[in-house]
Amino acid sequence: MFSRVETLKKRADFLRAARARHTATPGFVLQMRQRTDTAGPVRIGFTCSKKVGNAVARNRAKRRLRALAREVLAEHGRPGCDYVLIGRLEKTATLPFDRMLEDLHAALRKLHGTSA
RNA sequence: GCGGAAGGUCGGAUGACCGCUGCGCCGGGGCGACCCGGCGGGGAGGAAAGUCCGGACUCCGGAAAUCAACGGUGCCGGGUAACGCCCGGGCGAGGUAACUCGACGGAAAGCGCCACAGAAAUGAAACCACCGCGCCCCGGCGCGGCAAGGGUGAAACGGUGGGGUAAGAGCCCACCGCGCCGGUGGCAACACCGGCGGCAUGGCAAGCCCCACCGGGAGCAAUGCCAAAUAGGGACCGCGCGUCGCAAGACAGGGCCGUUUUCGCCCGAGCAGGUCCGGGUUGGCAGCUAGAGCCCCCCUGGCAACAGCGGGGCAAGAGGAAUGGUCAUCGAACCGGCAGCAGUGCCGGGGAACAGAAUCCGGCUUACAGACCUUCCGCGCAC
RNA sequence: CGGAGCGUGGCGCAGCCUGGUAGCGCACCUGUUUUGGGUACAGGGGGUCGGAGGUUCGAAUCCUCUCGCUCCGA
Numbered sequence: 001m002f003s004r005v006e007t008l009k010k011r012a013d014f015l016r017a018a019r020a021r022h023t024a025t026p027g028f029v030l031q032m033r034q035r036t037d038t039a040g041p042v043r044i045g046f047t048c049s050k051k052v053g054n055a056v057a058r059n060r061a062k063r064r065l066r067a068l069a070r071e072v073l074a075e076h077g078r079p080g081c082d083y084v085l086i087g088r089l090e091k092t093a094t095l096p097f098d099r100m101l102e103d104l105h106a107a108l109r110k111l112h113g114t115s116a
Numbered sequence: 117g118c119g120g121a122a123g124g125u126c127g128g129a130u131g132a133c134c135g136c137u138g139c140g141c142c143g144g145g146g147c148g149a150c151c152c153g154g155c156g157g158g159g160a161g162g163a164a165a166g167u168c169c170g171g172a173c174u175c176c177g178g179a180a181a182u183c184a185a186c187g188g189u190g191c192c193g194g195g196u197a198a199c200g201c202c203c204g205g206g207c208g209a210g211g212u213a214a215c216u217c218g219a220c221g222g223a224a225a226g227c228g229c230c231a232c233a234g235a236a237a238u239g240a241a242a243c244c245a246c247c248g249c250g251c252c253c254c255g256g257c258g259c260g261g262c263a264a265g266g267g268u269g270a271a272a273c274g275g276u277g278g279g280g281u282a283a284g285a286g287c288c289c290a291c292c293g294c295g296c297c298g299g300u301g302g303c304a305a306c307a308c309c310g311g312c313g314g315c316a317u318g319g320c321a322a323g324c325c326c327c328a329c330c331g332g333g334a335g336c337a338a339u340g341c342c343a344a345a346u347a348g349g350g351a352c353c354g355c356g357c358g359u360c361g362c363a364a365g366a367c368a369g370g371g372c373c374g375u376u377u378u379c380g381c382c383c384g385a386g387c388a389g390g391u392c393c394g395g396g397u398u399g400g401c402a403g404c405u406a407g408a409g410c411c412c413c414c415c416u417g418g419c420a421a422c423a424g425c426g427g428g429g430c431a432a433g434a435g436g437a438a439u440g441g442u443c444a445u446c447g448a449a450c451c452g453g454c455a456g457c458a459g460u461g462c463c464g465g466g467g468a469a470c471a472g473a474a475u476c477c478g479g480c481u482u483a484c485a486g487a488c489c490u491u492c493c494g495c496g497c498a499c
Numbered sequence: 500c501g502g503a504g505c506g507u508g509g510c511g512c513a514g515c516c517u518g519g520u521a522g523c524g525c526a527c528c529u530g531u532u533u534u535g536g537g538u539a540c541a542g543g544g545g546g547u548c549g550g551a552g553g554u555u556c557g558a559a560u561c562c563u564c565u566c567g568c569u570c571c572g573a
Contacts, residue, residue: 009436043434055165055472060440070135075187088164 005074008045008082017045017084023110025103027087027095028065032111034078042077044069048087061087064097072104078112 020033046065046108048058065085073083087093 007436011436014436047436056470059472062436063440067135070441 005069005077006041006042006043013043013082014045014047014084015028016084020082021111023108025100026088027091027100027103028068028088030104030107030111031084031086033082035080035082036074042073042079042082043082044073044077045082045084045087046087047084048092052087052089053094057093058087061092064092064100067097068100068104072101072108076105076108 009016017031017033020031022029022031024030046062046069050058050059052058052061065087069083069085077083
């Protein structure tokens with residue numbers, strides 16, 4: 001791991017990422033924003049609205065998204081980028097983990113390819 | 117065996133790999149705050165929920181008593197830090213029973229309301245009917261008596277039976293109900309017994325209210341500190357220019373919870389006291405987890421809730437918010453098939469309810485697939 | 500996390516405190532007026548009062564529980 005991974009905490013950062021590039025898969029929505037400091041750390045945020053369910057369902061969805069990000073974005077994340085993973089109703093908690101890993105790789109290829 | 121009642125416990129399990137977090141230790145780096153790595157042992161619930169009550173704690177302007185307003189509680193006694201909670205008792209209701217349920221003070225302190233229907237909805241009164249007398253066209257009318265019967269309504273001024281009467285009526289009597297007085301038992305709610313009154317007193321207090329008791333307000337996003345940044349601002353309010361003294365200070369005087377009183381504190385010639393606006397910061401640390409703590413056992417007191425002594429055990433502290441992710445095995449409910457009179461057994465599928473700590477405790481309420489334990493009641497059968 | 504408030508026809512609101520009739524505006528339907536439409540006038544339909552339980556003879560209204568939504572506080 002050559003770049004540190006930080007957690008996104010500010011509401012303003014989430015709003016900026018929401019206006020940037022995004023792509024959707026059955027299990028989640030991925031947003032990506034290239035910051036001005038291109039050598040900075042990779043930053044990741046997680047969002048689950050009340051639409052996902054009650055507190056138990058929201059926490060479980062966020063934990064699965066965090067596990068996905070730890071496996072993929074730590075190595076394939078681009079420095080100086082903010083990523084936001086958004087949970088979806090039912091699917092985020094129930095889809096097979098391998099399928100979501102593939103989807104995340106595909107989503108990263110799509111966003112990196114178009115923004116390069 | 118079937119059906120039921122009460123109380124309690126648990127609420128998926130095991131393993132592997134990869135992670136998060138705070139605590140302790142070790143090593144390294146840094147002047148330091150701290151950062152990195154390794155190891156060890158912790159890491160969601162019975163409701164963590166709803167936020168419906170009661171506290172602890174903190175601030176508001178310090179405390180006690182009192183009155184008023186407002187809010188709450190409401191049979192009696194006890195338990196508790198406290199409670200609207202718990203335990204025991206009383207009364208009422210339901211059930212064959214075990215047992216369960218009850219916002220369960222006062223309607224002769226006062227005000228208000230009781231739609232429609234009905235003669236009349238609480239001062240009493242009288243539509244039909246009943247009875248007596250009078251009159252006539254023999255069916256009614258007039259006067260008087262009466263309130264038992266009819267009809268209306270959720271509710272009609274005690275109920276049943278007998279006597280009585282022109283017809284009736286607590287008009288009289290017995291029993292029941294109600295009220296009052298006395299006695300006995302009980303701390304009390306209340307119960308029982310005796311006597312008296314002839315009955316006056318409809319319902320609603322989850323309408324106002326009366327009585328008794330309780331409560332100052334706001335809340336951990338409280339509050340305190342540090343750093344950074346902006347400003348060194350503006351407006352208003354409070355009291356004021358007293359006496360003695362060289363001064364410190366003291367005394368007048370003033371201020372401090374809605375009222376009053378007592379004490380206490382503050383000001384007392386600038387105090388730089390308070391409030392608001394404007395501007396800045398949306399960082400860090402503390403509060404922050406050991407306290408009326410929970411559980412188990414023995415003993416003592418108590419019917420019990422509970423209290424006391426002793427012993428043992430357990431106790432997460434996050435902060436865009438950790439307590440997990442993936443895989444494998446085992447697996448309850450449920451579904452299907454086969455066997456059996458049945459309890460059930462075997463095979464296959466299936467893959468776990470409600471739900472996530474946010475300052476902390478004591479309760480209540482609500483949600484919940486199922487599994488297990490103890491005690492008790494009724495019925496049936498056998499002895 | 501803590502604290503306030505609101506749920507009534509399709510939409511926006513009264514009525515609730517002080518219990519017996521659910522009302523107003525826009526919208527909708529029908530008719531008249533017009534060559535037709537709009538406008539105007541007349542008439543009409545449509546509401547489990549968020550849900551459950553209780554108090555009462557009777558609940559949109561009073562009480563308790565519950566569901567959903569909105570706002571405020573460092």
